[in-house]
Ligand SMILES: NC(=O)C1=CN([C@@H]2O[C@H](COP(=O)(O)OP(=O)(O)OC[C@H]3O[C@@H](n4cnc5c(N)ncnc54)[C@H](O)[C@@H]3O)[C@@H](O)[C@H]2O)C=CC1
């Protein structure tokens with residue numbers, strides 16, 4: 001029996017143990033087996049298994065292969081009328097049979113990733129309480145912090161049984177704002193599905209956590225079907241104590257697990273990461289994962305344009321969690337390319353709602369302060385009447401950026417005028433509108449390519465079709481953290497890293513960047529989603545090696561390539577034996 005799984009009493013989610021030969025042993029019988037998505041094989045249970053597990057008469061006669069089941073499931077999937085229904089179909093499949101779900105997802109990853117994840121997941125989250133059928137993961141309530149340990153204990157898992165916990169308080173779900181308990185559960189489950197599909201993280205060894213701290217979304221508070229805590233979002237001391245109680249319970253219960261934070265609001269995201277980063281293996285995907293994937297795409301752009309990192313002039317539009325997380329990674333890359341930290345920061349201009357951030361502004365967030373420009377430097381720049389700030393158009397005109405990054409959620413903010421001005425000043429403007437979902441993107445690639453006469457180097461957060469312009473086809477890389485965090489997580493799991501360091505993030509970014517072949521005109525700056533499994537394995541090896549080099553690994557890594565391969569869970573049925 002692997003140390004990872006123990007035979008569980010009836011009714012637990014896992015309810016099985018793994019034998020040394022890879023088969024499963026369960027005390028469950030009958031419907032209990034069919035209701036366990038990690039054990040259930042449906043019509044693929046053999047006649048012997050049907051006898052042994054009390055399934056006789058509970059299944060139709062046919063004994064099918066996973067292949068045939070996957071064919072049927074794909075036909076059912078295609079018969080769904082729209083993307084949201086497809087998402088709901090796949091969620092139900094995952095709740096029924098995880099192997100079949102991941103087999104289907106793996107067979108059709110580029111087609112299905114936008115359905116289980118960005119952008120369709122945004123619609124699924126908006127409808128969570130109405131489509132709710134079954135719970136997924138753990139729901140922790142700010143109204144009962146003392147109950148956190150009991151909630152984890154009810155999973156029936158031992159201290160060595162969990163590799164990874166994804167938690168969200170859902171204050172800033174993608175670019176759609178506060179979506180309460182459904183946002184927390186939905187995004188955590190979606191991120192975990194990508195961990196498994198992309199990097200083979202074992203779905204039996206992960207936990208999704210919705211941190212239900214209330215919601216300020218009036219639509220939810222006034223919806224009779226809303227399934228979360230029906231009060232406004234709790235902030236301040238009580239919030240911090242709740243997060244502390246969560247981290248204490250998670251690390252006490254599952255000491256080997258990496259804690260992944262997703263879609264926290266800007267007032268909490270960085271503070272939380274900084275509080276725990278020196279204590280446990282923890283990672284904020286919106287700050288660090290996004291920063292690393294944008295750096296990976298930027299390394300591709302540097303190869304195409306020939307302008308080194310140290311000579312870039314970068315405008316970040318939307319100076320929030322993701323925007324400043326990316327700025328930090330790009331600043332570090334410029335420092336590695338020879339600049340001092342001060343010189344690197346001076347090559348970055350951050351623009352938010354109030355315009356260009358300057359050091360005479362009140363109310364700047366602590367993480368924005370390093371990027372605020374000296375007020376004297378911009379004294380003569382014209383201001384916009386609306387906010388009395390220096391707008392994006394003015395900044396682009398003055399700075400002549402080599403790179404324009406969109407993390408604002410402001411749909412259409414990269415206007416034709418702004419893009420044309422940028423393209424008039426630099427030969428290969430790098431423009432990454434990475435806000436999600438589609439309704440929040442700052443500009444569509446087709447327009448960016450047209451307005452720049454085919455010269456813009458573009459990557460987006462959402463998946464988009466190739467663009468044809470002037471007889472050339474431009475493949476648009478998906479600068480979404482999903483191309484990075486699964487491999488990073490797998491590298492942490494394989495190395496059992498004590499921490500997630502800046503060096504490990506850099507290694508991940510460089511590994512992804514190196515996998516894009518940017519030599520052909522119009523080539524994508526990032527590897528394709530179709531190669532996600534290979535990308536994730538490569539990232540995991542780079543991360544594990546870096547963890548070992550920094551003395552952060554808790555296991556020996558004599559052959560990280562093989563160790564990563566061995567750790568990757570595959571969607572295939574195992575024999576199931578009754579005990
Ligand atoms: N492609 C990817 O992998 C990722 C993309 N994102 C996307 O980035 C966007 C921002 O996410 P977070 O940073 O987590 O949110 P956030 O709320 O922390 O930051 C958004 C920032 O944009 C500013 N903003 C809003 N409207 C604006 C406007 N009209 N003009 C200028 N600034 C404006 C806000 O004041 C805030 O500072 C979202 O759409 C999200 O989906 C976030 C993480 C990963």
Ligand SMILES: CC(=O)C(=O)O
Nearest residue numbers: 174175286436480481
């Ligand atoms: C992709 C992602 O993490 C976000 O948009 O928040």
Ligand SMILES: [Mg+2]
Nearest residue numbers: 174262263286
């Ligand atoms: Mg996110």
